[in-house]
Amino acid sequence: MLAYAARRVAIALALIWVVATIVFLVIHLIPGDPAELLLSQGGVAPDPAAVAELRARLGLDRPLLSQYAAYLGALAQGDLGSSLQDDHAVATELIRRLPRTLELIAAAGLLALILGLPTGTVAALRAGGGADRVLSSLAGLGLSIPVFVVGTVAILVFAQYLRWTPAGGYVALARDPVQHLILLAMPAGTIALGLGAVIFRMTRSAVLEVLGRDYVRAAEAKGLAPTRIVLHHVVRGALVPVVTVLALHLGTLLGGTVLVEFLFNWPGLSGYLVRAVEARDYPEVVGIVLVISVLLVILNLAVDLLYAVLDPRVRHA
Amino acid sequence: MIRPTRRSVLVGAAALPFLRIGRAHARTAGVLTFGLSSYPPTIQPWANAGTAAGTIKLMIYRGLLGYDQKGALRGELAATWVRDGANAWGFKLRDAVFHNGEKVKSADVKWTLEQIATEKSTAYFRTPMQGIDRVEAPDDTTVRIVMKQPTATLPEWLASFHTPIIWRKSEGPQPIGAGPFVLKAQERGVSLDLEAFPKYYKPGLPKLKAVRAVVYADENLRVAALQTGDVDLIEYVPWQSMEAISKDAKLRLDAVDGPFMYLVFNGSKPPFNDPRVRKAVAHAIRRDDIVKAAFFGRGSALAHLPIAAESAFYNPELKDGWAYDPARAKQLLAEAGVAGGFTCSFLSTAQYGMHKDSAEVVQQNLAAIGIQAELNLPDWATRVSIGNKGQYDMAMMGTTTDSNDPDGVANLIDGSLSPAYVRSFGLKTPKISELLAAGRAEFDPAKRKAIYRSVEETAIAEVPLVGLAWRSQGYAMQKDVTGFKNLPGALTFFSGTTLEDTAIS
Numbered sequence: 042m043l044a045y046a047a048r049r050v051a052i053a054l055a056l057i058w059v060v061a062t063i064v065f066l067v068i069h070l071i072p073g074d075p076a077e078l079l080l081s082q083g084g085v086a087p088d089p090a091a092v093a094e095l096r097a098r099l100g101l102d103r104p105l106l107s108q109y110a111a112y113l114g115a116l117a118q119g120d121l122g123s124s125l126q127d128d129h130a131v132a133t134e135l136i137r138r139l140p141r142t143l144e145l146i147a148a149a150g151l152l153a154l155i156l157g158l159p160t161g162t163v164a165a166l167r168a169g170g171g172a173d174r175v176l177s178s179l180a181g182l183g184l185s186i187p188v189f190v191v192g193t194v195a196i197l198v199f200a201q202y203l204r205w206t207p208a209g210g211y212v213a214l215a216r217d218p219v220q221h222l223i224l225l226a227m228p229a230g231t232i233a234l235g236l237g238a239v240i241f242r243m244t245r246s247a248v249l250e251v252l253g254r255d256y257v258r259a260a261e262a263k264g265l266a267p268t269r270i271v272l273h274h275v276v277r278g279a280l281v282p283v284v285t286v287l288a289l290h291l292g293t294l295l296g297g298t299v300l301v302e303f304l305f306n307w308p309g310l311s312g313y314l315v316r317a318v319e320a321r322d323y324p325e326v327v328g329i330v331l332v333i334s335v336l337l338v339i340l341n342l343a344v345d346l347l348y349a350v351l352d353p354r355v356r357h358a
Numbered sequence: 359m360i361r362p363t364r365r366s367v368l369v370g371a372a373a374l375p376f377l378r379i380g381r382a383h384a385r386t387a388g389v390l391t392f393g394l395s396s397y398p399p400t401i402q403p404w405a406n407a408g409t410a411a412g413t414i415k416l417m418i419y420r421g422l423l424g425y426d427q428k429g430a431l432r433g434e435l436a437a438t439w440v441r442d443g444a445n446a447w448g449f450k451l452r453d454a455v456f457h458n459g460e461k462v463k464s465a466d467v468k469w470t471l472e473q474i475a476t477e478k479s480t481a482y483f484r485t486p487m488q489g490i491d492r493v494e495a496p497d498d499t500t501v502r503i504v505m506k507q508p509t510a511t512l513p514e515w516l517a518s519f520h521t522p523i524i525w526r527k528s529e530g531p532q533p534i535g536a537g538p539f540v541l542k543a544q545e546r547g548v549s550l551d552l553e554a555f556p557k558y559y560k561p562g563l564p565k566l567k568a569v570r571a572v573v574y575a576d577e578n579l580r581v582a583a584l585q586t587g588d589v590d591l592i593e594y595v596p597w598q599s600m601e602a603i604s605k606d607a608k609l610r611l612d613a614v615d616g617p618f619m620y621l622v623f624n625g626s627k628p629p630f631n632d633p634r635v636r637k638a639v640a641h642a643i644r645r646d647d648i649v650k651a652a653f654f655g656r657g658s659a660l661a662h663l664p665i666a667a668e669s670a671f672y673n674p675e676l677k678d679g680w681a682y683d684p685a686r687a688k689q690l691l692a693e694a695g696v697a698g699g700f701t702c703s704f705l706s707t708a709q710y711g712m713h714k715d716s717a718e719v720v721q722q723n724l725a726a727i728g729i730q731a732e733l734n735l736p737d738w739a740t741r742v743s744i745g746n747k748g749q750y751d752m753a754m755m756g757t758t759t760d761s762n763d764p765d766g767v768a769n770l771i772d773g774s775l776s777p778a779y780v781r782s783f784g785l786k787t788p789k790i791s792e793l794l795a796a797g798r799a800e801f802d803p804a805k806r807k808a809i810y811r812s813v814e815e816t817a818i819a820e821v822p823l824v825g826l827a828w829r830s831q832g833y834a835m836q837k838d839v840t841g842f843k844n845l846p847g848a849l850t851f852f853s854g855t856t857l858e859d860t861a862i863s
Contacts, residue, residue: 071740072736072739072740072743072744073737073739073740073742073743074739074742074743077742077743077746078739078742079399079400079405079407080405080406080407080480080482081406081742081779082399082406082407082408082409082411083406083408083409083412083757083758083851084755084756084757084758084780085406085482085757085760085769085780086769086775086778086779086780086781087406087482087778088481088482088484088485088776089776089777089778090484090485091405091479091480091481091482091484092480094477094478094479094480095480098480126399126400127399127400127531127546128531129546134546134547137546138547193578196578196579196582197582200582200586201582201585201586204586207583207586207588208579208582208583208585208586208588209574209576209579209582209583210572210574210583210588211548303575303576304576304579305579306573306574306575306576306579308545308547308548312547312575313547316397316547319709319737319738319739320399320739321739
């Protein structure tokens with residue numbers, strides 16, 4: 042077991058190194074010069090000497106290989122570097138922004154479960170009936186409406202028309218918990234709509250499948266109450282694939298909440314990444330992508346190790 | 359279980375408007391919330407970091423000179439300024455203090471100007487300020503700037519938000535200025551909190567207690583935040599929302615034609631090294647279509663050099679210098695030996711709608727005279743890089759001039775300057791360069807006007823750029839916000855200076 046774990050950890054570390062290298066190379070190879078861009082803001086021509094000076098100050102005039110070596114050296118010491126724009130430490134900004142995106146994703150996941158799980162179960166139990174048809178069409182709608190349309194309509198209705206919430210923004214939980222949750226509701230709800238539809242479909246098909254299983258029939262034959270069968274036997278059995286799908290989607294949301302963060306002015310990780318790419322802020326881009334991939338690698342590592350715990354055959358494979 | 363009937367649904371829908379919760383906008387008396395379009399990448403005093411940074415800089419710093427609400431030069435840290443000999447300007451400082459309580463002295467001015475011009479400088483005005491021969495500070499309140507050559511435009515440069523005066527012993531990341539507001543806190547990417555500076559040198563100003571600048575990068579959300587009362591004032595009003603805002607009884611729109619769109623060329627190779635071909639392009643564009651397509655009618659055609667009609671240097675007889683005239687365009691192509699047209703690359707960017715939309719109109723117009731322009735629409739960063747390297751035949755650009763002085767166009771048409779994406783690549787304009795230099799050295803207003811008239815005439819013939827359209831640049835605010843003013847023309851991005859007069863009644 043220990044050897045297996047060590048092997049998996051080594052592979053994970055190698056993966057992180059590969060990701061760091063690829064991201065570093067790709068962002069440096071695409072056209073665009075951070076020093077030039079910073080001094081060209083607003084469509085003005087910077088003084089080439091000023092650009093050259095800034096480039097030298099930022100260390101961008103060194104050969105790529107030497108920049109790469111310096112970057113890896115710093116990374117090995119846990120230093121993600123600092124922004125090329127204002128010298129702000131990348132790690133500090135990541136620590137501030139990552140929890141916001143994680144919170145948004147968690148809230149959206151929870152809402153999606155609340156939306157999708159009961160409705161999916163009901164639709165499966167009444168498969169082919171009126172409720173199933175209505176719910177299934179609604180889910181189809183939820184899946185097919187792009188997130189920016191949902192968000193824009195939500196802002197129009199809840200912020201501009203009903204005035205229940207501000208149009209967007211962010212207030213720290215410590216500063217004003219109520220306002221924090223109000224501001225979280227719209228972006229989380231917007232993501233949850235599409236995600237809820239996915240969970241609905243997954244739940245519906247999983248429940249349908251479980252309903253046909255022998256043990257359900259046995260439970261019915263035993264005379265158990267229908268509610269008890271559904272809650273304890275059917276839904277529990279159907280949960281495994283639903284949770285797998287949810288986890289997959291939450292993983293992709295880590296860097297994929299760009300539109301929602303932009304739309305609702307939620308200062309999370311995705312918006313940070315987009316602005317970093319736009320400004321060609323190399324340390325920021327590499328730092329953000331690295332953190333996202335480390336999180337995904339850790340997630341996969343945990344799953345791998347869990348498999349090994351659950352199934353001894355994996356350890357010897 | 360109540361079954362939803364058509365009637366209950368309709369009744370429910372009709373009741374919805376009454377469900378509005380009168381969520382009082384959490385306004386603190388004397389605190390203005392300003393919806394910015396982007397978070398300033400840096401607020402270093404002398405480097406150019408865009409217009410949002412400019413607005414913040416105009417709150418925390420002041421230069422020797424500045425602009426009043428009509429766009430005229432006025433003294434800021436300098437009470438008076440006079441021409442002092444052929445090459446020099448004299449300034450008398452007023453009684454002002456920096457945010458740390460230190461008096462603003464001539465030594466600070468001298469130090470600032472030297473920092474801007476130093477070899478290690480990344481300042482926007484580095485090259486112009488290298489035209490300074492020496493800065494004399496005979497006493498604490500007198501400054502004499504001696505230029506290497508006569509320079510009529512020095513006051514305009516010193517009024518820029520890129521040339522604020524900084525306390526000479528500033529250390530650390532935040533240089534110390536003498537503006538009406540003090541930067542108290544900033545949450546990177548989200549907001550900046552500024553408080554009134556009680557010892558600001560203008561008595562009674564600033565009128566506000568504090569300004570909270572919050573970034574709303576999405577233009578529609580910025581407008582929504584204004585409409586819901588989350589913010590009091592926004593910049594960069596999107597053109598499509600101007601109509602709705604000006605009709606809203608609670609809001610006020612303040613828009614001016616300041617920035618503009620134009621075309622630049624690669625003059626280092628055929629076909630655009632021939633002025634006749636460039637002029638053919640200039641006559642082929644239906645400019646009203648650009649104003650309609652890209653700016654929802656919020657702007658106006660620009661068929662000459664970008665010198666505004668309000669300017670004393672405007673030449674009404676030249677205003678149609680590049681007017682739409684497809685027959686003339688075809689004739690010019692024939693004269694240049696490319697009567698059958700040609701194919702060329704056309705650089706713009708997909709990142710900004712106005713750049714893309716304007717380029718598409720130009721592309722159609724050029725097709726009508728036989729020029730097949732192949733659009734290249736990379737992201738902005740790539741577009742800047744390609745532009746600086748001249749890897750294009752023709753390119754779309756949008757900007758403002760540095761000031762309303764006609765020398766502000768020099769940056770765009772002077773072919774003796776270094777290659778840059780804002781001007782044509784490899785296009786030498788010796789006559790224009792010479793005239794521009796003469797204009798900078800001339801102090802007599804009538805003679806200056808004659809010089810810039812020649813500049814415009816020459817430009818219309820040689821076509822170092824093609825003017826396309828003025829675009830409206832708007833601020834919008836709640837009706838009870840007073841004193842904020844969108845400064846005219848190229849100074850629109852200096853409007854942050856009026857935040858010192860701004861109040862919420």
